[in-house]
Amino acid sequence: MLTVLWLRGLIRLRSGRLLGATAGIAVAVALLAALGSFLSASEATMTERSIQRVAVDWQVQVEPGADAAVVLNTVTADPAVARALPVGFGTATGLHSTVDGATLSTGSARILGLPTDYTSLAPTQIRHLTGSRDGVLVTQQTAANLHIAPGEAFTIERQDLPPVTLTVAGIVDLPKADSLFQSIGAPRGAQPTATPDSVVLLPAEHWHALFDPLAVSHPDQARTQIHVQTHHDLPADPAAAYNQISGAARHLEATLAGGGLVGDNLGAVLGAARADALYAHVLFLFLGVPAAVLATVLTATVTGSGADRRRSEQALLRIRGADTAHLLRLAMIEAAAVGVAGSLLGIGAALLLGEFAFGSGGFGATPTAVVGWTVAAAAIGIGIALATVFLPARRDLLTPAGVRGAARWMRWGLDYWLLAGAAAVWLATRRTGYQLVLAPEGVPQISVSYWAFAAPALLWLGSALLYWRLTTVLLRSGRPLLTRLLRPLTGTLSGTGAALLSRQYRMIARAVVLLALTIAFACSTAVFNATYQQQAEADAQLTNGADVTVTEPPSAAVPASATTTIEQVPGVRSVEPLQHRFAYVGADLQDLYGIRPATVGSNLRLSDAYFSGGTARQLVDRLAHHPDDILVSQETVNDFQLRLGDTLRLRLVDAGSGQQITVPFHYAGVVKEFPTAPKDSFLVANADYIATRTGSPAVGAFLITTNGTPVGVVADRVRSALGPGPTVTDIQSTRSVVGSSLTAVDLSGLTRVELGFAILLATAATGLQLLLGFSERRRLFALTSLLGARSRLLASLVWAEIAVTVLTATVLGAALGWVLSELLVAVLTGVFDPPPTNLAVPWGYLGIVALAAVGATVAAGARAVQAARRPALDVLRDL
Numbered sequence: 001m002l003t004v005l006w007l008r009g010l011i012r013l014r015s016g017r018l019l020g021a022t023a024g025i026a027v028a029v030a031l032l033a034a035l036g037s038f039l040s041a042s043e044a045t046m047t048e049r050s051i052q053r054v055a056v057d058w059q060v061q062v063e064p065g066a067d068a069a070v071v072l073n074t075v076t077a078d079p080a081v082a083r084a085l086p087v088g089f090g091t092a093t094g095l096h097s098t099v100d101g102a103t104l105s106t107g108s109a110r111i112l113g114l115p116t117d118y119t120s121l122a123p124t125q126i127r128h129l130t131g132s133r134d135g136v137l138v139t140q141q142t143a144a145n146l147h148i149a150p151g152e153a154f155t156i157e158r159q160d161l162p163p164v165t166l167t168v169a170g171i172v173d174l175p176k177a178d179s180l181f182q183s184i185g186a187p188r189g190a191q192p193t194a195t196p197d198s199v200v201l202l203p204a205e206h207w208h209a210l211f212d213p214l215a216v217s218h219p220d221q222a223r224t225q226i227h228v229q230t231h232h233d234l235p236a237d238p239a240a241a242y243n244q245i246s247g248a249a250r251h252l253e254a255t256l257a258g259g260g261l262v263g264d265n266l267g268a269v270l271g272a273a274r275a276d277a278l279y280a281h282v283l284f285l286f287l288g289v290p291a292a293v294l295a296t297v298l299t300a301t302v303t304g305s306g307a308d309r310r311r312s313e314q315a316l317l318r319i320r321g322a323d324t325a326h327l328l329r330l331a332m333i334e335a336a337a338v339g340v341a342g343s344l345l346g347i348g349a350a351l352l353l354g355e356f357a358f359g360s361g362g363f364g365a366t367p368t369a370v371v372g373w374t375v376a377a378a379a380i381g382i383g384i385a386l387a388t389v390f391l392p393a394r395r396d397l398l399t400p401a402g403v404r405g406a407a408r409w410m411r412w413g414l415d416y417w418l419l420a421g422a423a424a425v426w427l428a429t430r431r432t433g434y435q436l437v438l439a440p441e442g443v444p445q446i447s448v449s450y451w452a453f454a455a456p457a458l459l460w461l462g463s464a465l466l467y468w469r470l471t472t473v474l475l476r477s478g479r480p481l482l483t484r485l486l487r488p489l490t491g492t493l494s495g496t497g498a499a500l501l502s503r504q505y506r507m508i509a510r511a512v513v514l515l516a517l518t519i520a521f522a523c524s525t526a527v528f529n530a531t532y533q534q535q536a537e538a539d540a541q542l543t544n545g546a547d548v549t550v551t552e553p554p555s556a557a558v559p560a561s562a563t564t565t566i567e568q569v570p571g572v573r574s575v576e577p578l579q580h581r582f583a584y585v586g587a588d589l590q591d592l593y594g595i596r597p598a599t600v601g602s603n604l605r606l607s608d609a610y611f612s613g614g615t616a617r618q619l620v621d622r623l624a625h626h627p628d629d630i631l632v633s634q635e636t637v638n639d640f641q642l643r644l645g646d647t648l649r650l651r652l653v654d655a656g657s658g659q660q661i662t663v664p665f666h667y668a669g670v671v672k673e674f675p676t677a678p679k680d681s682f683l684v685a686n687a688d689y690i691a692t693r694t695g696s697p698a699v700g701a702f703l704i705t706t707n708g709t710p711v712g713v714v715a716d717r718v719r720s721a722l723g724p725g726p727t728v729t730d731i732q733s734t735r736s737v738v739g740s741s742l743t744a745v746d747l748s749g750l751t752r753v754e755l756g757f758a759i760l761l762a763t764a765a766t767g768l769q770l771l772l773g774f775s776e777r778r779r780l781f782a783l784t785s786l787l788g789a790r791s792r793l794l795a796s797l798v799w800a801e802i803a804v805t806v807l808t809a810t811v812l813g814a815a816l817g818w819v820l821s822e823l824l825v826a827v828l829t830g831v832f833d834p835p836p837t838n839l840a841v842p843w844g845y846l847g848i849v850a851l852a853a854v855g856a857t858v859a860a861g862a863r864a865v866q867a868a869r870r871p872a873l874d875v876l877r878d879l
Contacts, residue, residue: 017302018334021389022342023764024299028292029346029381031757034353034363035288036373038753041364043277044236050269051232055125055176058228058249059263060084061184066259068224074256075226080248083229085121088113088204090211091221095198096163097146097154106145109198110181111156113207121229125180126201127173129724135169137201143171144553144725145198156200158214159221166200171724174199184225184263230266236366238277242270279828285453286824287528290460290521291757292380294514298764299342300388301514324397331393339385343378350377353753415469418462426455426823456823463520463816464513471512471808475505486800497800508805515809515853516816518765522758522849523817528824529755530840538836541605544734545675546576546703547711548718551727557655557698558726560596560687566702569717571709576603578676579687580700584651584660585636591678592650593700594687597624603705604675609837612670613644619669627689629668633681642667650683655696663693676701755845762849763856766806802861806853 060075062068068086075084090111097104116134119126129140131150138148148154148168155163174180177195202210215222230248234241246267253262318327351361362370409415429451475482482498501508550566552558560577567575579594597620600606606616612634613619622629630648642648646667651660671684691697706714715730722728821839 018338020302021299021338021385022345024295024302024388025339025342025381025384026346026349027757027760027764028295028299028384029343029377030349030353031288031291031295031346031753032380033347033350033374033377034753035284036377037350037354037363037365037370039280039284040236040366040369040373041362042280043238044364044366044369046273046277046280047234047236047238047241047270050238050241050273051234051266054266054269055122055179056227057230057245057264057266058226058252059179059182059184059265060226060228060252060256060260061263062224062226062260063258064219068226071224071256071260072226074259075228075252078248078252078255080230080245080252081228082231083121084226085115085118086204087115087118087225087227088207088211089223089225090207090214092156092200093159094157095142095146095154095200096157097148097152099147104146106142106198108196109142109156109200110196111200111202111207111211113202113204113211115204118227121227125174125176127175129171129173131168131170133170135203136166136206137170137172138168139199139201140171140173140725140727141553142198142200143168156210158210159218161214161217164210166202172201173727179263179265182263182265184261226260236369238270238273242267242274245270282828286456286828287525287754291525291754291761294518294521294761294765296384296388297514297517298761299384300392301510303388303392327397328390328394331390331397334393335385335389336382338389339382342385343381346381347374347378350374353756409465410469410472415462415465418458419466422455422458422462425451425458426826429455429827455827456820459816459820459823460517463812464517467513467516467812467816468509470812471509472505474808475502475508482804485804491796497797500797501801501804508801511805512809512812515762515765515805516813518758518761519810519813519849519853520816520820522755522762523814523846524820524824525754525758526842526845526849527817527821527839528828530842530845531821531825531836534840535836538605538607540731540734542673542675542677544729544731545578545701546604546731547706548572548704548715548728548730549676550702550704550718550722551676551729552698552700552702553725557696559697560699562699563702565721566704566718569714569721571706571714571717572704573707574603574705576600576703576705577687577699578701578703579690579698580676581652581690581694583663583683585632585648585681585683586640588636588639588681590633590636591682592652592690593674593677593682593684594690595620595623595684596687597621604703607673607837609835610671610673612672614669619671622668623684623686626666626668627686628665629686630665631669631671631684632667633683634670634672635681636683637667637670644668652690652694655694655698661694663690675703759849759852763852766853766856766860798861802857806857 058081060071062071072084072086075081088111090113092109092111095106095109126137131137138146138154143149146154150168150170153165153167155165157163177199181195211222230245234244246264249262249264249267253260256262322330354361354363365373479498479502482501483494486497486501487494563575563577566572576599577596579592581592581594582589583592584590601617601620606620608615610616611619611631614622619631623631630650632642632648636642640648644667648665648667649662650665652663653659654661665685671682674682674684677684687697704714704718711730711732715728719728825836825839
């Protein structure tokens with residue numbers, strides 16, 4: 001009976017406190033369930049996109065002396081294999097064609113023999129350009145080298161066998177040539193095999209007729225591979241999928257017993273995705289957990305605001321015969337009710353959020369993942385209720401009142417020690433050059449360096465305690481300063497207002513710390529997400545080169561004047577031609593890019609972070625004023641011990657003779673990144689100087705900036721204008737595949753969830769916290785009114801307290817938010833490629849947060865003023 005009366009009394013008289021605690025738990029549960037489901041959906045998307053990126057899952061190389069038919073049967077019988085087809089790999093000593101009486105030749109060429117249904121097994125392996133899809137097909141570069149088109153003839157040279165003349169049926173491109181021509185079974189860490197310049201595709205029966213005789217005399221020049229499509233019933237987690245598919249590949253290789261080696265293309269792609277999945281876990285911890293902790297603290301604040309009243313109620317129940325066990329049972333029931341209600345409300349909110357924001361209540365995750373995260377979030381919600389409702393009640397019952405409240409941490413300087421620890425950890429990690437995600441090549445398991453979490457965690461805790469100390473010192477020892485600050489708002493009651501603030505220092509300090517931490521969370525989360533999106537765009541720009549990029553075949557001799565044709569395409573704002581050559585630095589072959597210094601800076605987005613030894617503008621100007629200057633990679637500087645001004649002699653191909661010539665340059669600076677350039681060593685120089693010394697102004701790529709027209713539309717128009725010769729790519733398609741698959745998943749979904757909850761937390765931390773504080777001081781305001789204070793003066797006291805609380809919290813929170821943003825971006829540096837030169841600040845979003853907080857503050861103040869104007873006797877009677 002007592003339990004029922006207790007619950008009824010709570011609902012009738014303490015409904016505000018119960019609703020506040022329930023709402024706090026609901027926010028934490030909704031956030032964890034939403035972020036967890038989104039995380040699971042992101043991992044599933046990573047796995048799915050990794051599978052889609054692979055043209056052939058496995059390439060099984062038939063070993064010399066093994067029977068290809070036996071190997072094919074063994075592969076087909078493997079339970080992981082869905083389909084397998086044999087592919088012939090032959091080597092021709094050369095290709096020849098005759099054009100206008102002149103003979104054109106290539107070096108060694110690869111000749112593939114494909115079954116008729118090969119494209120159904122690997123639909124993305126071959127991209128048809130022109131002519132027939134069947135018969136003798138040559139790659140785009142081969143056709144350009146031999147100047148042949150569909151219907152024209154060319155000759156294949158085979159070692160110690162007569163040449164064979166074939167007729168071209170169609171021209172194709174091989175988008176996955178790197179994996180198609182990989183060196184299967186090469187030692188780990190070996191240099192990748194270069195993609196052949198000349199490739200011919202033949203029907204399988206035609207290939208066997210040409211290369212079966214060669215397999216007898218020169219078996220190394222006629223090999224067979226089994227191309228495999230595996231069953232894709234893999235786990236959604238990339239790490240688990242990697243373990244399963246790589247284990248199956250090793251099992252097949254063991255089954256073949258030396259008859260074949262497995263090139264695991266799918267495992268290699270999943271191996272990269274598993275590191276990105278772990279980065280997603282890191283982002284969840286860095287960005288999601290602080291919000292859940294803030295929601296927990298908010299809940300504890302709500303329940304803690306009624307601590308004095310709870311102790312009075314416990315005393316009354318003891319007078320009526322309740323013992324400690326009974327009181328603990330009542331507290332447990334209250335905690336369970338709040339926890340269950342908050343968890344159910346939070347789960348419902350997460351499902352609605354997923355449905356409205358993502359079109360799926362589970363954020364696209366599998367039902368199993370959604371259920372798992374929902375149960376985990378609900379369990380955490382109930383745990384929060386126990387920690388914030390039951391444990392404080394238990395402490396009040398079992399701990400003598402005189403023992404409470406001893407702030408030993410302030411005497412020990414715990415806040416200073418925590419901040420010093422954060423700085424020490426940060427400096428230690430920076431000096432050791434740590435890696436956040438450890439994914440050793442070839443190791444099935446990867447891990448996170450959780451040591452990196454110590455610095456932000458210590459900073460959070462240390463800042464919270466420091467802010468409590470500063471606020472306490474200001475309120476308790478700074479009464480003269482407070483009196484002067486409050487005089488414009490309270491007039492003659494400024495001294496009284498300062499005394500009231502000083503008396504309520506604990507409550508105000510609690511409000512300041514919670515609000516400051518909430519502002520810091522909103523700022524740091526928003527800045528990190530904006531910086532992430534900024535760098536994802538920069539990564540796509542670097543990879544693609546510009547909004548739209550036209551890449552010419554290596555053998556094409558297209559001059560820079562061809563920009564006029566592209567500039568006339570509707571939607572094009574500017575075109576920047578870019579030379580692409582290859583140069584020998586000693587024995588090292590590197591990419592060489594020739595630029596126009598006068599226009600490259602205005603047409604391309606060149607960041608100062610791409611260069612070292614000067615800004616982007618300064619180094620580009622050096623190439624303009626000194627045409628023989630050159631920018632090189634840091635690796636080249638180290639390898640050849642270069643100093644500024646040193647002469648660097650490169651070997652380039654002379655267009656007239658076709659032979660290598662030596663061209664002198666002078667080392668002028670370091671280039672770390674450049675549009676379309678590879679991640680490793682490359683060179684950047686003046687295009688006019690390169691053209692003069694080599695006798696060729698040929699352009700390798702045209703980098704196009706659009707005028708706002710959708711890049712996909714402009715890319716299609718450029719393709720129509722230029723024909724099938726050059727390759728046209730756009731940043732929109734590049735953005736979805738470059739960098740990490742975490743970038744491809746698009747962090748905007750996670751951003752919407754986190755930033756939405758940040759606004760909610762900021763609103764609750766201001767409005768709810770202030771309302772609770774004023775509610776607890778109704779008696780004080782009533783007594784002040786009885787002593788003669790007018791309602792206008794009481795209102796001024798309310799607004800004065802709000803001003804002190806909000807302004808102090810805003811300054812402290814903004815400072816912590818800035819430091820946390822810098823720290824998060826630095827700690828999560830592995831997520832960014834390239835690293836940012838500056839943080840991106842989303843002022844629009846921060847303005848929305850500020851408006852929400854101000855609105856909640858005004859509403860709380862108005863409600864407090866209204867309550868303060870109630871007749872004092874009515875207030876005292878209710879209390």
